Amino acid sequence: MKTIDVCLSPELMHLYEVRSRTVVVVDILRATSCMVTALAHGAESITPFAKLEECLNMKSKGYITSGERDGKKVDGFDKGNSPFEYMGDQVHGLKIAFTTTNGTQAIEKSKNAKEVIIGSFLNLSSVVKYLLLGENNVLIVCAGWKGRINLEDTLFAGAVVEKLKDYLGPDCDAPLAARHLYNLAKEDMAQFLNNSSHVKRLNRLNIYRDFEFCLSVDQYKILPRLQNGVFVV
């Protein structure tokens, strides 16, 4: 039986062997939700950067630059971190350079993996189907918040573990914990997350609409994969 594990924080990545695994990077609020949205709306590619400066430099190479730190758009960047900025004509055919507080850091730490894909609730079923059909063991890497765990990424991990429970065995306690939490939350994830630290942070930033959209399941049927450092569908 293939196995599935969950790394609840990028700060724990050194504990996991990833060279033989498919890694799913998830940052529900909001990096990977934005990436999935952009690629579903016809963006040509998304290039993730851990560092702000490197991302901003891509502007001169014809890229749209997207940057967020602490939940806020960064001066000089074309776009911030709301999925509603990544729809329709706003992104169609464009190459996007992306850097965020947590999500692109988690991607950076996953680069040694056999393959890296992008997960979000927006493309949950596509992720599940891909992992089911693939040959590799799986590691879900939760972006968290500055190294700490967060509930929304953990719930996504739990959803994947739950849906694959008959096919992929848990490697450790983290997938069990995530699955329990998802099953507790699944009837009303928004309500479940209402007291979470990140939702409070988003509410302060007045972006509850983003939060609701990022929790909506299966809006898109795409699977972004990292190829030569660039995410494409």
Add this chain to the structure above:
Amino acid sequence: MKTIDVCLSPELMHLYEVRSRTVVVVDILRATSCMVTALAHGAESITPFAKLEECLNMKSKGYITSGERDGKKVDGFDKGNSPFEYMGDQVHGLKIAFTTTNGTQAIEKSKNAKEVIIGSFLNLSSVVKYLLLGENNVLIVCAGWKGRINLEDTLFAGAVVEKLKDYLGPDCDAPLAARHLYNLAKEDMAQFLNNSSHVKRLNRLNIYRDFEFCLSVDQYKILPRLQNGVFVV
């Protein structure tokens, strides 16, 4: 309102400021359960060591040496890591030097805290009462398993967060997650933990009796505190 946070793995300790906090170290299976048992049964003190050799050297200084690696007693040590080795005349009046795979590593990483106490289900109410009456913010440090999170330590953290919910506010998502898991598990923790990685490990070692004992709540009314590097009641 005072705050409470949970560090789910010693590998995340660098994310937490502990100098102003009371840190509760927990390693349910079985280091902190053994320590509480020993001190409740009249052991004079417990000196924790991260390194095997340093612990073993204490034998020549009149200490009982207790050592475990990967769940098994270590050659040359007087005792292993079963709470049943730390009862009655086996420990009364003795000074114990202790090293374990996870628990004493977590203690080592907590040494900069304002104060360090030892938590287990065996002395749960004493821990809760102490934290309630104390003036400091709280961090519960779960020993986990070689850097990974485990369910049993997370449940203990959740129990403390739950019991103090009207008095200490959660700092972050980890205490929320732990509390949810505890509330899900509390009616039958043994059943809840049956599929956890550590319980499977213990079952392979044929020590289910230890497991059941370590989950029994409030066997003892003591609160071990670290004073000059030594735990005393």
